Amino acid sequence: MSHSPFLSAALDAARAAAEVIRRYYQQNVAVTIKADKSPVTQADVESERVIRDIISQRFPEHGFYGEETGQSAMDAEYLWLVDPIDGTKAFVREYPFFSTQIALMQRGRLIVGVSSAPVYGELAYAQLEHSVSGDGLQPTVCGQSAVLNDRAIRVSDIDSIEACAISAGNLKTLARGPQWSAYGKLIASASRIRGYGDFLHYHLLASGKIDVVIESDVNILDIAALAVIVEAAGGKFSDLEGKPIGLETTTVLATNKILHGDVLSALQAS
Numbered sequence: 031m032s033h034s035p036f037l038s039a040a041l042d043a044a045r046a047a048a049e050v051i052r053r054y055y056q057q058n059v060a061v062t063i064k065a066d067k068s069p070v071t072q073a074d075v076e077s078e079r080v081i082r083d084i085i086s087q088r089f090p091e092h093g094f095y096g097e098e099t100g101q102s103a104m105d106a107e108y109l110w111l112v113d114p115i116d117g118t119k120a121f122v123r124e125y126p127f128f129s130t131q132i133a134l135m136q137r138g139r140l141i142v143g144v145s146s147a148p149v150y151g152e153l154a155y156a157q158l159e160h161s162v163s164g165d166g167l168q169p170t171v172c173g174q175s176a177v178l179n180d181r182a183i184r185v186s187d188i189d190s191i192e193a194c195a196i197s198a199g200n201l202k203t204l205a206r207g208p209q210w211s212a213y214g215k216l217i218a219s220a221s222r223i224r225g226y227g228d229f230l231h232y233h234l235l236a237s238g239k240i241d242v243v244i245e246s247d248v249n250i251l252d253i254a255a256l257a258v259i260v261e262a263a264g265g266k267f268s269d270l271e272g273k274p275i276g277l278e279t280t281t282v283l284a285t286n287k288i289l290h291g292d293v294l295s296a297l298q299a300s
């Protein structure tokens with residue numbers, strides 16, 4: 031898989047961030063609580079600065095939307111979406127389920143994604159080409175693939191809910207809403223239910239090891255890069271209403287594509 035300058039920059043930024051993260055991991059770092067009650071550490075801030083420096087040096091005209099250092103040029107044709115440590119609570123409590131998420135959006139379409147979990151030991155990435163069709167830009171793989179630890183990966187070909195494995199993340203909002211009973215029926219029908227969470231269940235999905243991921247409480251920085259990786263691996267990524275992913279997305283239905291319609295219908299059943 032040849033790397034575009036965009037993907038090369040994202041990989042270099044992820045590797046630089048990994049060096050910062052490893053330096054701070056398990057060092058009893060100080061934790062600050064942000065206004066939204068989420069934690070942040072010096073590792074979050076420093077790793078995002080390293081990422082931002084690399085990207086701004088190579089693409090000074092691009093926009094940037096970072097979890098810790100804020101937004102700039104949000105209306106630029108190219109917009110970088112970065113969460114330097116997605117899973118800060120795991121980082122603080124010293125278990126390895128956290129990652130660096132770096133994505134690039136072009137005119138509202140996600141085209142590059144890097145998901146780096148330096149302590150867990152996984153690096154996944156992908157880039158998508160785009161072609162113009164009657165209804166606008168549609169993502170196509172164009173001979174490119176998703177990669178995990180230097181190996182091409184592909185989603186599964188499981189074609190029934192009864193045979194599939196489902197992983198769920200944060201479901202607080204779903205649990206409070208009218209879809210909760212439909213979700214209960216869905217998981218009662220599935221072959222296997224787990225909650226791998228964060229980057230991990232998307233890596234598993236893109237690798238064909240599980241078949242469906244459901245989350246109801248995310249933001250775009252958490253999942254933008256993972257959406258690119260899943261789609262490049264042949265999967266499908268939407269919100270829980272079936273709508274495309276965008277800056278305001280807060281829910282996820284990600285599947286091996288074959289199951290997407292069936293799972294969406296099951297979740298929307300009254």
